[in-house]
Amino acid sequence: MRQYLIMGLATALCITLFFILDPLNGNNPEKPETKQQETVQTAAKPAEQKTPSERLDTQYKDKIAEFPVRPAQQEKLSELRQERLDNLEGMKPARISIPSIGVDAAIEETGVLDNGEMGVPEDVDQVGWFEPGFKAGAEGNAVLAGHVDSLTGPAVFYELDQLEKGDQFTLTDADGREMVFEVRGTSSYITDEAPVEEIFGRSDQRMVNLITCTGDFNRDIGSHEERLVVSAELISDSAMKEQAPDAPDNLKLTTSGLSWHAVRDDAVIGYRVYEEDLESGESEQLATVSLFERKSIPLEADESKRYYVVAVNVDLKESKKAYIPEE
CATH class of the missing domain: 2.60.40.10 (Immunoglobulins)
Structure with a gap:
């Protein structure tokens, strides 16, 4: 239920989010042109109707059907299923590392301000995680936003447009849990034409969307005309260690x-x-x-x-x- 409420909130906030990613530049009439880039459109993956818990139970039943299990083993399997469910909930990211573009930055939680806008980090060298949305590594689309530049020069996501399909980045939480994500594609959207469901919504994949400004700076609106979205999928989670058994x-x-x-x-x-x-x-x-x-x-x-x-x-x-x- 919480995620459906989040989606309603995200719909209302999406346009606001895309405008306020560049708040420090809105009052600067001499704002320099920002880099342009060609983008590759990525197709949205339809989300399944089952919950993560329901899907995991189905997967377990399917995959162990080859090996009949007695009731005495069910408790042990239930514990293992619960461990998987806990990991499916994702984590609160505390740091992001993108080696290919030299990013190593702290992440702070952002939410909804009193005026209805999504909060962004005051420090242009930090990244904001939209906390009312999905956690990193959960089934769904987690959102991380960062500035492209500021009044004084490049900001944390200045070279985000350089990421290509197959590039990887790492998210780490406060306890040292690491998740590695691989870029699946990039898309550029006119500010008020972004597909909210694809960026903020549910998915049967564990996705993270990195967002920053792109396109020309429009002095009439005090912001860039487009937003760049880099979509990446989880490929490795240090909390999900699978060890092979000993040989007979x-x-x-x-x-x-x-x-x-x-x-x-x-x-x-x-x-x-x-x-x-x-x-x-x-x-x-x-x-x-x-x-x-x-x-x-x-x-x-x-x-x-x-x-x-x-x-x-x-x-x-x-x-x-x-x-x-x-x-």
Whole structure:
């Protein structure tokens, strides 16, 4: 419910936001021309109707369907799901680093002022995060805004137009959690024609939109005529560490089949058995064995193949390959 209220607020504030990004320059009749740039239009990604919690539950059910889970394991999986949900809520960014354009700046929370405008940092070398909107790393569009220049020269986002698709930047919170975002595209909008939903709204992706001024400085309105929006997607989160399980051991191949010892790890939900062609090196999955099943399968060995087993955890991360020891 909070996010829908936020969207209504964001709609009303969007035009105001685009005007006040350059408040320090509005009274300067001698404002110099600001850099122009060509921009690449990016297509909006439609948001799913399910909540992050609902989507995560569906994803877990789908991905562990290969491995039947007993009720005793459900509590452990629930704890893991809750950990993922906590991380999906995102973080409050405290600092931004954009190595490709030499930006390393503090981030301060901004909200709505008494006059209805979105607040911006007084320090033109700092970046403002729109706190009533989405947190960084949450499913949705978080917004960070910064000045392009000031009365005295370039400001924090002066070279934001130099970012290209594939460039990366890092956001850090007060506790040292780091998120890395990769630029997906840039767009330039006339101030009163910006697509509010794409910039501030919901998304099934974890996006951050960096905003600054661009275009000619219009002395009649005391601001630049356009706003530059750089859209970036989360690709790495230090709080979401997925570790591969240990490999199974004591593999034995007998006339009755292949057997191995279980891995003692609460996160392991099963095993996969593969055969590997000795000539081509290609592998094919032969069997799936759940946690509570006997750790063996019937197998007639083929001399042109070799066999290995991997443990699989709840993130569907496979262990290293465990081969049958050579005699």
